[in-house]
Amino acid sequence: MLLARLIAFTFLLCCFPVLGANPFFAMDTGITGEPVKVAETLDALGYDGLGGSGYQVTPVKDELAKRAMRLWNVYLTLDFAPGKSALTPELKKLIEDLRGHDTALWIGIHKVTGGEAAAIAGLREIADQAAPAGVKVSLYPHTGQWLERFPEAARLAGTVDRKNVGATFNLCHWLKVEGDVDPIPVIKREVARLQFVTINGADGGDTKAMGWDRLIQPLGQGTYDTAGFVRRLQEDAKWNGPVGLQAYGVKGDRQENLSRSMAAWREMNDLLDGKILCGYQGWFRCGEDGSNNGWHHYAVNGKFEPGSSAIEMWPDMSELGPGERHATAFRHADGSVAEVFSSVHPDTTRRHFSWMREYGIDGVFLQRFATSTRDPRSRGAMDQVLAHVRDSAKAEGREWALMYDLTGLKTEDFPRVMEDWQQLKVGSDPAYLHHRRKPLVSLWGLGFNDRPPSLPEWEKLIRFFKSEGFSVMLGVPCYWRTLERDSIHDAKLHELIAMADIVSPWAVGRFGTPQDAAARKKDLLEPDLAWCRERGVDYFPVIFPGFSWQNLEKSRGREAKFEAIPRLGGKFLWSQAIAARQAGARSLYVAMFDEMDEGTAIFKTSTNPPVGDSRFIAEPGLKSDHYLWLTGEIGKMLRGKIPVTEGLPAR
Numbered sequence: 001m002l003l004a005r006l007i008a009f010t011f012l013l014c015c016f017p018v019l020g021a022n023p024f025f026a027m028d029t030g031i032t033g034e035p036v037k038v039a040e041t042l043d044a045l046g047y048d049g050l051g052g053s054g055y056q057v058t059p060v061k062d063e064l065a066k067r068a069m070r071l072w073n074v075y076l077t078l079d080f081a082p083g084k085s086a087l088t089p090e091l092k093k094l095i096e097d098l099r100g101h102d103t104a105l106w107i108g109i110h111k112v113t114g115g116e117a118a119a120i121a122g123l124r125e126i127a128d129q130a131a132p133a134g135v136k137v138s139l140y141p142h143t144g145q146w147l148e149r150f151p152e153a154a155r156l157a158g159t160v161d162r163k164n165v166g167a168t169f170n171l172c173h174w175l176k177v178e179g180d181v182d183p184i185p186v187i188k189r190e191v192a193r194l195q196f197v198t199i200n201g202a203d204g205g206d207t208k209a210m211g212w213d214r215l216i217q218p219l220g221q222g223t224y225d226t227a228g229f230v231r232r233l234q235e236d237a238k239w240n241g242p243v244g245l246q247a248y249g250v251k252g253d254r255q256e257n258l259s260r261s262m263a264a265w266r267e268m269n270d271l272l273d274g275k276i277l278c279g280y281q282g283w284f285r286c287g288e289d290g291s292n293n294g295w296h297h298y299a300v301n302g303k304f305e306p307g308s309s310a311i312e313m314w315p316d317m318s319e320l321g322p323g324e325r326h327a328t329a330f331r332h333a334d335g336s337v338a339e340v341f342s343s344v345h346p347d348t349t350r351r352h353f354s355w356m357r358e359y360g361i362d363g364v365f366l367q368r369f370a371t372s373t374r375d376p377r378s379r380g381a382m383d384q385v386l387a388h389v390r391d392s393a394k395a396e397g398r399e400w401a402l403m404y405d406l407t408g409l410k411t412e413d414f415p416r417v418m419e420d421w422q423q424l425k426v427g428s429d430p431a432y433l434h435h436r437r438k439p440l441v442s443l444w445g446l447g448f449n450d451r452p453p454s455l456p457e458w459e460k461l462i463r464f465f466k467s468e469g470f471s472v473m474l475g476v477p478c479y480w481r482t483l484e485r486d487s488i489h490d491a492k493l494h495e496l497i498a499m500a501d502i503v504s505p506w507a508v509g510r511f512g513t514p515q516d517a518a519a520r521k522k523d524l525l526e527p528d529l530a531w532c533r534e535r536g537v538d539y540f541p542v543i544f545p546g547f548s549w550q551n552l553e554k555s556r557g558r559e560a561k562f563e564a565i566p567r568l569g570g571k572f573l574w575s576q577a578i579a580a581r582q583a584g585a586r587s588l589y590v591a592m593f594d595e596m597d598e599g600t601a602i603f604k605t606s607t608n609p610p611v612g613d614s615r616f617i618a619e620p621g622l623k624s625d626h627y628l629w630l631t632g633e634i635g636k637m638l639r640g641k642i643p644v645t646e647g648l649p650a651r
Contacts, residue, residue: 021436021538022234023242024265025072027051027198030247031254039063041255044640045262046273046586051075051106051198051244055090058097065101068526068584072242073138073196074098075106077145078122082114086122087129095130104136104195106168109147119146120160127162137165138195143176150174150183154190166195171229172215172246175207180224188237197233198244199226201264212249218257219245220264227268231437240536259640270434272502272540273586276635277433278593278602279403280352280364282343282385286326289342291381297597298328298340300555305329307613309551311596314609314616315341316624324348330610338610343594344381349388352593352603353396359625360632363399363433364389364593365442371408373420386426393431401433402426403442403475407451414457417443418464427470435471435501435538442504444475447493448486455492462499473502473540478510481528486510503532504540507576508591508600509547512565514575525583543576543634544591545627548599551614562615563599569619570630573602574648577634581644588638590631602627 026047031038038060042050049070052060061071074094080086095105105126112119127137139153147153153167167190174183187194201217203210204224219226233239245261247254266273285296295304298311306329317325317339324345330338341348356363366389372378386402393400402424404417426432427439434440443465445451446458465472474497477487486506487493497503505528511517525541532539546567553560566572573590580588592600599617604624609616619626633649636642642649 021271021536022240022269023048023070023072024245024262025049025051025070025242026245026258026261027075027247028053030245030250030258030261035060035063039067039069041258041640043067043069044644045255045258046266046638046640047245047258047262048072048242051196053106055094057094061097061101061103067582068529071098071101071103072244073104073106075108075140077108077110077142079111080109080114080119080122081112082118082121084118084122086125091126092129095133095135098135099133102134102136104138105130106138106140106196108140108142108145110145112146116156116159119156123156123160123165124162127160127165131162131164135164136195137162139165139167141168141170141173141177143173148173148177150178151186151190154193157193166193168196168198169194170198170246171226172198172200172202172212172248175202175215175224176210176212177208180204180207183229184232184236187233187239191237191239194239194241196242196244197239198246199230200246200250201226201261213251216246216248216250218247218250218252218264219261220267227264230268262640270437271586272435272538274635274639275362275587276360276590276631276638277362277399277587278356278364278590278631279595280366280389280400280593281595282349282366282382282389283369284341284343284594284596285381286340286342288326289344291342291344291384292377293381296381300551306610308555309614309616310555312548312551312599312615312617313596313601314338314606315596316604316606317341318624319351319604321347324351328610330612330614332608333611344384344388346388346391349385350392350395353389353392353398355603355625355628356398356593357396359628360635361398361590361593361628362635363393363401363431365401365403365433365589367403367405367444368420369405369407370413370417370420373416383424386424390426390429390431394429399431399433401440401442403444403473405475406443406445409445411452411454411457414454414461417461421465421468435473438469438471438501440471440473440502441465442473442475442502444506446474446496447476447480447488447490449477449488450486453488453490455490455496458496459499462496466499471501472499473504474500475504475506478505478507478524480505481524481531498535498537500537502538502540503528504542504589506591507542508544508598509565512547512572514568514571517572517575517579520576521579521583525580525585529584539585540587540589541576541580541585542589542591543573543580544600545570545573545602546599546617548617549597552597563617567617567619567627569622570626570648573627573630574634575646577637578644578646581637586638588634590634602631604628
């Protein structure tokens with residue numbers, strides 16, 4: 001059966017459509033003030049820009065541009081009359097001010113004398129002036145004005161017959177003018193002319209008789225199913241263009257309203273935006289833990305003793321129960337026995353997820369190594385860890401997703417991943433991570449130049465998971481976009497990445513100082529994000545706290561510098577997070593939660609590690625939970641709860 005399905009996938013010649021993220025901007029009906037403050041607030045909360053109004057827009061336009069955001073449109077209410085030019089000096093200047101910024105004039109038509117012909121002539125005059133400047137014209141239907149119905153706005157845009165002229169759909173005005181009737185069929189019919197959609201929370205029912213206090217509420221409030229409208233807008237009408245937040249007349253603190261509306265937008269779209277997620281290896285085993293894997297990922301050639309260690313950090317065991325502790329041959333400075341944990345113990349996994357909840361970490365990508373899935377001993381232990389992760393995530397209110405690591409997988413063995421997946425069938429439990437309303441699976445290792453490229457096999461794998469109804473995240477080289485350094489030099493790589501829903505470039509070890517991290521903003525992050533936005537692919541940067549693998553390399557007969565990439569008390573990790581956020585990233589992948597082998601773990605590690613022939617990282621003066629706390633602070637920064645500052649937050 002599986003073979004037949006795989007053969008069928010081979011004949012799928014058309015690419016799966018990638019429904020990109022709708023840009024989400026705030027209208028200035030919900031935020032006012034000095035341009036710098038407006039831009040800072042919207043940037044911190046995660047909006048993609050502003051829908052403005054009036055003729056004096058240059059200051060806010062420029063402040064938005066500094067933060068890689070846009071002024072999406074400028075609202076104007078105009079009247080048209082025969083023989084009267086629509087191009088006033090103010091409007092001409094506004095068009096020039098918007099030149100080259102891909103902004104639209106949002107035109108509400110208040111009054112027309114002389115019949116529709118006057119409006120058509122005036123709109124053509126404006127459109128012809130705006131087109132050379134790259135400015136669009138979007139007709140804005142507004143209750144009580146000459147143009148108040150969306151179907152009429154779309155029809156009028158077609159009659160004007162200019163490529164830069166289209167229409168906006170406003171949910172609140174639709175409910176007021178048309179009533180609580182399904183707008184999606186009309187939107188589908190007119191989607192070719194659609195340029196913007198505006199939404200808000202609202203009540204359903206006899207909406208024509210309602211006041212604006214019920215028709216315009218913060219997103220996520222009211223009885224009208226705005227989330228359902230957005231879902232059908234994307235899935236049925238295939239609209240992935242910009243969506244604006246209407247907030248006219250909404251009472252209360254404006255920043256809090258914007259924050260709640262953004263949270264509702266992310267929830268209704270199942271976005272990773274605002275989330276801080278970690279990689280979770282779960283690969284540590286102990287000699288007497290029942291896995292029959294020995295001291296897996298602790299030992300060197302079967303020995304775990306001073307001088308023979310595969311780990312570079314020592315876990316903080318102070319909170320673990322008696323059943324979670326495994327004695328070792330290592331000793332602390334006071335002579336006491338040093339203990340470690342096993343990843344197959346359910347209480348230990350639960351404890352890790354409890355820490356995630358306590359410190360505000362949203363969840364993990366559980367690593368599953370494809371080369372180990374056919375070995376019964378390795379697979380059995382991996383399945384145990386998976387079950388514990390699933391149960392712990394549910395119990396602690398965290399999320400998890402599966403990440404297949406294809407490192408070391410031979411080209412002919414790629415079907416092994418699909419076979420393993422058919423046996424697991426994960427993704428349906430309530431704690432499983434979703435992206436754009438689909439469960440998410442990650443495939444790591446595409447395009448690295450240290451392994452066979454296997455690009456046809458990768459394509460089949462991507463198509464397989466798409467056909468299973470999953471969103472797909474690809475783990476790719478740091479220099480995937482330019483096809484340099486750690487990447488293969490094959491343009492086919494870009495085709496495969498464009499098929500995915502998320503791309504996550506691997507950054508561990510690619511740079512080593514806060515200054516390097518800051519330089520990545522313009523050299524890598526901003527161009528990467530621009531590439532992804534053009535193709536509707538989401539971008540998920542990797543950050544890491546530091547790097548060291550002296551013990552691990554010694555086991556391979558090689559020398560390596562201890563603490564090759566210093567942690568600097570968290571400054572290195574924070575600098576990466578700031579650079580990514582300033583570049584426009586909305587979510588981050590922290591490598592890793594429990595990776596002690598290469599010194600990238602952020603979970604609780606001992607400030608009093610064993611002494612002797614093996615060295616272990618310890619930063620005097622820091623608490624064992626320092627990096628858990630800092631990772632949680634990075635999450636707060638992504639969600640706009642704390643400011644984006646160069647210096648570390650105070651604890």
